[in-house]
Amino acid sequence: MPFTSTGPLPGGGTRCEYCCHHSRCLTMGLEGEQLADFDALLERPRPLKRGEVLVHQGDQFGNLYAVRTGSLKQVQFQVGARDQVTHFYLPGELVGLDGIGSGECVGNVVALESTYVCELPFLQLEVLMKDSHTLQHRLFRCMGEELRDHQRMMCLLSGRTADQRMASFLLGMSERFRLRGYSPSRFFLSMSRGDIGSYLGLAIETVSRALGRFQMQKLISVEGRWVSLKDMESLTRMVAEDVGRHSGT
Amino acid sequence: MPFTSTGPLPGGGTRCEYCCHHSRCLTMGLEGEQLADFDALLERPRPLKRGEVLVHQGDQFGNLYAVRTGSLKQVQFQVGARDQVTHFYLPGELVGLDGIGSGECVGNVVALESTYVCELPFLQLEVLMKDSHTLQHRLFRCMGEELRDHQRMMCLLSGRTADQRMASFLLGMSERFRLRGYSPSRFFLSMSRGDIGSYLGLAIETVSRALGRFQMQKLISVEGRWVSLKDMESLTRMVAEDVGRHSGT
DNA sequence: CGAGCCATTGAGACCGGTCAAGTTGGGTGG
DNA sequence: CCACCCAACTTGACCGGTCTCAATGGCTCG
Numbered sequence: 001m002p003f004t005s006t007g008p009l010p011g012g013g014t015r016c017e018y019c020c021h022h023s024r025c026l027t028m029g030l031e032g033e034q035l036a037d038f039d040a041l042l043e044r045p046r047p048l049k050r051g052e053v054l055v056h057q058g059d060q061f062g063n064l065y066a067v068r069t070g071s072l073k074q075v076q077f078q079v080g081a082r083d084q085v086t087h088f089y090l091p092g093e094l095v096g097l098d099g100i101g102s103g104e105c106v107g108n109v110v111a112l113e114s115t116y117v118c119e120l121p122f123l124q125l126e127v128l129m130k131d132s133h134t135l136q137h138r139l140f141r142c143m144g145e146e147l148r149d150h151q152r153m154m155c156l157l158s159g160r161t162a163d164q165r166m167a168s169f170l171l172g173m174s175e176r177f178r179l180r181g182y183s184p185s186r187f188f189l190s191m192s193r194g195d196i197g198s199y200l201g202l203a204i205e206t207v208s209r210a211l212g213r214f215q216m217q218k219l220i221s222v223e224g225r226w227v228s229l230k231d232m233e234s235l236t237r238m239v240a241e242d243v244g245r246h247s248g249t
Numbered sequence: 250m251p252f253t254s255t256g257p258l259p260g261g262g263t264r265c266e267y268c269c270h271h272s273r274c275l276t277m278g279l280e281g282e283q284l285a286d287f288d289a290l291l292e293r294p295r296p297l298k299r300g301e302v303l304v305h306q307g308d309q310f311g312n313l314y315a316v317r318t319g320s321l322k323q324v325q326f327q328v329g330a331r332d333q334v335t336h337f338y339l340p341g342e343l344v345g346l347d348g349i350g351s352g353e354c355v356g357n358v359v360a361l362e363s364t365y366v367c368e369l370p371f372l373q374l375e376v377l378m379k380d381s382h383t384l385q386h387r388l389f390r391c392m393g394e395e396l397r398d399h400q401r402m403m404c405l406l407s408g409r410t411a412d413q414r415m416a417s418f419l420l421g422m423s424e425r426f427r428l429r430g431y432s433p434s435r436f437f438l439s440m441s442r443g444d445i446g447s448y449l450g451l452a453i454e455t456v457s458r459a460l461g462r463f464q465m466q467k468l469i470s471v472e473g474r475w476v477s478l479k480d481m482e483s484l485t486r487m488v489a490e491d492v493g494r495h496s497g498t
Numbered sequence: 499c500g501a502g503c504c505a506t507t508g509a510g511a512c513c514g515g516t517c518a519a520g521t522t523g524g525g526t527g528g
Numbered sequence: 529c530c531a532c533c534c535a536a537c538t539t540g541a542c543c544g545g546t547c548t549c550a551a552t553g554g555c556t557c558g
Contacts, residue, residue: 076400076404078404079489080488080489080490080491081404081408081409081489081491082408082491084403084404084407084408086400086403086404097393097396098393098396098397098400099393100389100390100392100393100396101390101391101392101393101394101395101396101397102393102394102397106397106400107400126382126385126386126389129385130379130382130385133375133379136375136378136379136385137375139389140349140375140388140392141349141350142350143349143350143389143392143393143396144346144347144348144349144350144351144392145350145351146350146396147346147347147349147350147392147395147396147399148347148350148351148355150396150399150400150403151325151335151347151355151356151399153403154333154335154399154402154403154406155325155327155330155333155335157403157406157407157450158333158406158447158448158449158450159330159331159333159450160330161513161514162513162514192535192536192537193536193537193538194536194537198407200407201406201407201408202514202515203514203515203516204536204537205514205515205516205537205538205539206513206514206515207537208537208538208539209514209538209539211538212538212539224522224523224536224537239329240328240329240330241329242329242330243330410545410546411545411546441503441504441505442504442505442506443504443505451546451547452546452547452548453504453505454505454506454507454546454547454548455545455546455547456505457505457506457507458506458507458546460506461506461507473504473505473555
């Protein structure tokens with residue numbers, strides 16, 4: 001097989017420097033030697049097929065993973081409750097940060113489609129951070145962002161209606177696609193309705209009905225897992241709407 | 250009242266070395282010169298009175314805070330929805346980690362009683378971490394733990410009944426008190442029912458009724474904000490019980 | 499002693515979950 | 529190419545948990 005000079009090789013070879021996620025990944029801000037060092041410590045395992053498990057719940061924590069192409073979900077198994085989807089990962093995002101605390105992986109991470117990742121051994125990453133203040137700062141930012149996102153999610157889950165959750169989910173996905181250079185108004189959801197429901201704390205039927213309602217109201221159109229956002233303004237307004245849940249505080 | 254100081258001096262003066270939270274705080278594992286350096290960079294502002302605001306939502310992020318005595322809540326204001334309590338902080342815990350991501354404080358942090366904190370300028374902390382691998386590792390662990398806790402909370406909010414949420418909350422508080430050397434079976438809740446409801450995504454009346462129900466079932470006894478756990482086993486069982494919410498996944 | 503907050507309790511309404519049946523679509527084998 | 533299957537999704541009917549509204553009592557503070 002001849003050498004190919006650009007883009008990800010089928011075997012997984014590529015260089016951070018040329019990776020289209022460089023400016024959004026952990027490598028953001030890294031240059032020259034530091035970037036080369038970073039590049040040197042990561043592995044690029046063979047791609048995952050749909051349904052394959054990247055990380056098993058309970059495994060000892062050792063690696064972070066950066067998604068290159070494809071997407072994954074994190075699923076947590078719990079005694080006495082249905083499994084719960086706690087995360088969706090898109091290209092450029094970091095898998096496994098939540099394992100740093102306990103040293104144990106908190107859930108299964110499963111590919112939703114054919115997915116390429118980069119494997120980052122955390123111990124080596126820590127060593128690298130001693131010499132690279134940029135990298136250290138960057139990883140702290142990533143974790144801080146995830147904390148903030150989780151808090152948003154908690155607010156969404158505890159105070160908002162089914163329609164608001166769905167609208168917020170769609171807008172969130174739209175924004176994430178936009179940031180990655182994909183269309184924010186028409187995209188493919190690689191996860192099932194069941195996954196979405198689990199993630200949003202809704203029954204699968206409620207997800208389906210909400211989508212149906214949105215379509216009737218001409219806010220979106222749905223064909224299977226393809227979604228087009230027709231009226232993002234109304235969706236945004238819907239999320240912010242006061243429905244007066246809780247008498248708290 | 251709990252958390253009245255045995256170790257830290259009322260005036261705020263103390264040393265990390267002698268602080269009763271040393272082994273649980275960011276300083277865990279630090280010794281000798283490193284601990285002294287850490288000690289040197291932190292401020293010990295005057296104590297907060299009940300209701301006083303330590304951090305304002307939207308403020309530029311600059312400091313972390315370690316709680317020495319007392320307790321606080323984090324409240325997020327949101328357009329079109331009621332304010333939401335997203336955190337309770339007890340002695341030895343770290344306030345402000347979620348600001349690291351965006352550089353902006355995500356919510357108000359308000360004292361629930363007279364509260365002493367240590368102020369840790371994050372920039373200086375980052376500098377210190379260049380020389381102290383221990384400190385760096387420790388801060389990563391703290392953030393990882395918070396991530397994991399948030400995920401637990403998301404699972405709680407999205408898949409469990411009011412009773413299960415209350416039981417989980419009580420057990421969680423109990424455990425946190427136990428770790429700090431207080432009684433795990435009888436403790437004072439410094440937050441109002443409204444705060445609890447907001448935190449758990451429940452109406453205030455639902456919180457009240459759940460507590461009443463638990464008391465009738467002899468699982469706990471309640472006198473105002475004092476709570477005694479009578480039957481932690483049943484409470485634990487209740488949390489794990491499958492109530493069959495969601496048909497997802 | 500009244501004002502205001504906090505907590506409790508009751509009555510009724512409604513959102514969303516469960517159960518059940520039906521539809522669609524992709525994959526497989528004859 | 530069609531028949532069949534299974535998983536994913538949709539739709540309808542019903543029910544229950546939790547929210548809202550409202551009234552009450554206790555406590556603190558001015």
